[in-house]
Structures are given as C-alpha cells and as structure tokens.
Amino acid sequence: MLSKILGTKPEFRTKVKEIIGDISEIVSSINQISFDEQKKEIEENYPDILKPKEKIIEREGLPPLENAIQGNVVTRFPPEPNGYPHIGHAKAAIINSEYAKMYGGKCILRMDDTNPEAERMEYHAAIKVGLDWLGIDFDLIKNTSDDMELFYEKGTELINAGKAYVCTCKRDDISKNRRERKECKCSFRDITQNNQDWKKMFEKFKPGEAIVRFRGDMKSDNAVMRDPVLFRIIDEKHYTKGNKYRVWPSYDFSVAIEDSNDGITHAFRSKEFELREDLINAILDSLGLRKPCQGFFSRLEFKGMPISKRVLKPLIEEGKVSWYDDPRLPTLEALRRRGIKAEAIKKFILSLGLTKANTLAPFDALESFNRKFVDANSIRLFMVKNPKKLRITGLPFSFVDIPNHPIKDMGKRRVEIDENVLIDGEDAKNIQNGSQIRLLGLGNVRITSVNEVLEGDFVKNGDSENISKIQWVTQKNSCEIKLLIPNQLFIDDKFNEDSLEELVVNTEPQYLKLKEGDEIQFVRFGYCRKDSQTQAIFTHK
C-alpha cells in the first residue's frame, strides 16, 4: 500500500514517517467493513480500479545504445576467414547490423585476415554466401590486410614514442615472464635499437625470432595488458596478398587501428574478448586516436550442437558427419539446408537480447520462430512411412482434387487414384476390423479385413466426426524418397550414434514437381525441406 502511494506520488517520499501512520489508520478502518461492502463501494464509486491492468508494452528489438547519435552510428562485423560461418557468426553480424539500422547508420564487413596460416579463400567465400543468405547488407566490405601500410606506420609511431619495443626473447620465457609479471631485458632497449630491429623484422629475422610488443603494464591484473604482441613474423603465403608481407599485426593491434580508422562508433563482439577492451583503449590512447564504444554479448550455442572447429573437424574426418552442411550442424549452410529461414534466425537472435549470461539456447525456440515463417508457404503433401496396402472397393471416382493448403489459397493438385492405396504403418496398427477411417481428401472407408492387405468398402457421404483422419498415397504413382531426420549431435558430450535417422518413405508424385529447396509439410508428420528429387530433410514438427 505504502509502495503504491509512493510510486504514484513521489512527492510524498520525503514525508514517509508521517504518512505511514495515516495509512495504517485508514487501512484498519477499511478492514472493519465487510468484504462485500468494500466490493460494492468500489464498484459504485471507483470502477476504474476494477479494470484490468494495461499490458506493459514490450520494447522491440535491441536495447538502446549509449552515446549514440541518430545517423552517426557505425558498426562492424569482423569475421576471420578461417572456417565456415555458423549461428555464432550470425549473432555477431545481426547485432551489429541491427544497431546500424536502428540508428540509420552504417555497418562494415571486415574480413579479419591477419593470420596467413589460417585464412583461406574457401572460408572467405563461404562467409560471404552465409551473410548474403541471412540478408545482411553492408555499406562497406573490406579486408584488414588492405591496411598493412597503416599498421606499419602506427607501429613505427609507437616504437618512436617508446611505447612499443622489439622483443627477441624465446616464446617460453615471454610467457613465463608474463606469469611472473616481470619485464624482460628487451624492454629496456633504446628507441634507436628498437628501430633497427623493427626494420630487421621485415628481412633478416626469422619467424619467431622477434616480435613487437606494446609497453603495457607487466604488473597489471589483466594479463592481456602485460606487454602484448603487436606484430609477429609469418612467412606463410596469404590467400589474397600472397608473399607481399611477412610482418603481420596481431588481432588486438589491427582491431584497435581498424575500428578507429574505419570510424566505428560501436563495436560489439562476444564475451571472450572482454579483457581486450582495456588493451584496445590503451593502444588507441597512446596513439592519440579516437576510441569506439565497445560492447559484449554471450556466445550462442545450441544444446548438443557444437560450434568449435576442434570438435567438428574430427567428426568430418571420421565420416561421422558428412560435411559442414550436414543438417545436424549449427553452420549457416546446414541450417539453411535443413529448412531454417534466415528471417527466423534473425528474430530468434534478437529475442535472445544482449545478455552476457551464458546462453545455451534450446533448438525448439528457433523452430518455433521458423514454423511461423514456413507454415504459410508450405504445400501440404501426403507421405506414409512403413507403407501398408489398402484395397478399396466401390470407389466411385478415378481422381480427386486436394487443396495444397488448408487456409491459404495455394491451388489444388489432382491425384489420380485407383483401388490400391498405401497408408502409414503406424495408422494401420490402430485400425480395427469393421471400423471406419477417413482418408483425407478422399472419403470414408469401412474396413472389412485387416490381414496382410487391408480391405475396405468406400462409404459415400461418410461422416467425418470422431473418425481417425489419415493420409494416404496411391500404390501406382507414389514416389519413394529418402527422408533425413536430424537429431541432437551430442548427448552429454558424447557423439549420438543415432543423430541422423534415415527413412525411406512414400509420397505423392507432386513431390517431383516441386523446386529443390521448397518447404513442404507432410501432413500429420511435420515440416520438411526438399533437398533433391530423391531426398528430403526433416525441419521440425
């Protein structure tokens, strides 16, 4: 009661002590009155109270950005072309591009390709295809490696300012010193010496012999601040730049420079980069460059659907999973092939919000969004598993026209029929002799025999209430296809041997007329996507 008053009338908050007495007096006097009388009093004089509460209007999309000016927001998505894009990439790309859209700004796609050992054109292309499919438009597409001269220039600047130095220590010693928070001897070399060594890195030094380190703080609690690497030597051929460069900037350095240089105002990336925020700011501060606002979000993974290359690669090598587009995987290609729509992914990801709490989303949340997109456009087709023969006598017609969709006008299809049809084995089990069944779109049949082949008589104008209604296909014209049903890949960290069911099923000849990639709903079974003339993949119920 008190809270209610203070909430509505904040001006009373300073006089809490006085009010508190008044309220308890009033409340106790009201409590003297019986409930019915109270109710009557309210109904007569204060009917407003009885009205249901207004629904709180839910905020659409992402939470507002700090320091954002309409029209001036620039975001970016910087994937490394070292693997196939997956749902995690989608999250980063969608969040960044949505923010740009929200504020009428721009979004940049920047291929973060500064490790020639890992990058490949194949991945670069796959990322582009994936983003294209997601329907994300970028205002600018570039590669980090396009700015190598800029990195060298800024690196030189840091060395000349005494804010970076060349370190020639062994790798193990460097990490030992980091752990012990000790400076190494290279840290004390003068600027002239550093400049000479810096030049030598482009020619004389071998990979691993020298690196450029940022002068951070070896005593810092944040381990990434302990004189991190800015440049290292890699002689591997780069997939677009060839052998033009061999001194490559590290992630922290290139991101800092690029974000600042590209005019990025807001940079969102996943949580594992959180410790780098201080470093990036420190680098930009020591160069006197503008800093973007950084934001972080949790990684997105589905239960039992690993994203990491470390897990996926062996599965592919061992043949446990066919390829990166295997419908059990969370890669964009696999999701697409399985029948998940880009719009559904987008809605789903936005529904997860910008939390930093670990998210292990259940796949059914995505399915639910997808179902809404897919339902209206999916042609309904009959399909039977474990077919059981049914012979119908007294069939009065040789074809039926069946609507392609129960609500939406998607036309009808003509199905030629004769007395021999197939029904689903599961349905056949439940049929009793003498009972009636309804063959959807056809009519009722009274079962007269339940032997190896079911037999029945056609019933004209049969009642459809309280009768099981089942799908069917003809024996003569039905087509056999393979149906792939993806299940959870891992159960409790162990590969699920039954993660991909393969069924041979019979469906209508209409299937062959559909385009590859069309989403269909096999009636009473679920949504599936046509993968080829001979194969369909189960999307979800």
Added chain:
RNA sequence: GCUCCUGUGGUGUAGUCCGGCUAAGCAUACUGCCCUCUCAAGGCAGUGAUCUCGGGUUCAAAUCCCGACGGGAGCACCA
C-alpha cells in the same frame, strides 16, 4: 592458481545503472477449450519464479553493500 564476466519459472529473456505505481512482463515448452477433412497454423484460457544462497542498509530490495556457492571466459608470436 590468478584475473574478469555471469546467476530471474522446464527453457530463453525483460526489469537491475537512477530501490517504490510489479510478490515480477514477454517468448517458448506444457495442459485444456475454440477453429479445423493434419498431431500444423490461428484464437482463448491455465499451470509454472518469495528473482542461486546467507547476512546488511532502508519505511521499502530482483534492484544498493558484504560474503558464500554455481556457471563461463582469459592468462597464445589465434582471432
């Protein structure tokens, strides 16, 4: 081990910064009803959280403070 992040119904989240009009909104899942020649979609209703736990501050705490516990990440010449 050290450092950082995080903890709201079965699940995913909103609210937490600036304590009060909310014993907590939405989605999903589940249940029931309506619609229906599908076990889909759509419509309606319902179950379900004392906001990880324990202290503290306050007239008032999911919201602030302290502590514990659980989960995750970083400690690479990968990004």
